[in-house]
Amino acid sequence: MQKDSVDRMIDAWAGTQPDLDVSPLEVAGRLLLCAHHLQQSLTEALQPLGLTFPDFDVLNTLRRRADPTGTNPTDLAESALITTGAMTTRLHRLEQAGLIRRVPDPADGRAVRVNLTPRGRALAKRALTKVLAADEAFLNPLTPTQRQTTATTLRHLLLPFEPE
Incomplete structure (x- = not known):
């Protein structure tokens, strides 16, 4: 079996x-490295x-929610796990780019309330296509069965940290 950087670290x-x-590195180290590589791929996409x-x-949360009256910025901040101040800065930038509009x-x-503009909706759709393609490329080494097993295992790890 070919060794990866985690194997080399454990050997060291x-x-x-x-x-x-150092057995926790078998999983935790690989999770961190995989997250890093996937994030890099998404950034490039x-x-x-x-x-x-x-x-x-933000754009695809608005698109997914599809609330005709718009979404409250606080709800967006909670969804993104950031402060409302950070969300306000993000929304200002997206509004300046003509991708969203804030209405009373x-x-x-x-x-x-925050809504996508037609331009924002179109860009969100294109971006989702790019992100899903990057996700698919990242997961390509896994068989469908391995993907399902990995998803189930990761769910078990994630659930204790999820809100009730």
Whole structure:
């Protein structure tokens, strides 16, 4: 079997500190490295469209929610796991680019709702196609059965951290 960088790291630890249990690196190290490589692929896929991954996330969250009255910026921030201040900055940039519009909330005059513009909707659709292609390329080494097993295993790891 071909060795990867995690195998080499484990071998190095075995040589310098053989009593140290580095077995968590078998999974955790590979998860971190895979996440890094996938993030890099997604960044490269979105760059020609002039989008960052956080921009993509906002645009496609709006598209997926498809709320005709728009989405509350606080809901977007919670979905992206960022502060409302960071979301405001992101929304300002997307609004300046003509991809979203913020309109007053008819139910609360102090609040706003966020909608995609037609240009934003079209770009979000193109970006999703690029991201799914990058995801597919990343997962290409796995068989359908391996993908399903991996998805199930990762779900078990993720669920304890998910909100009820």
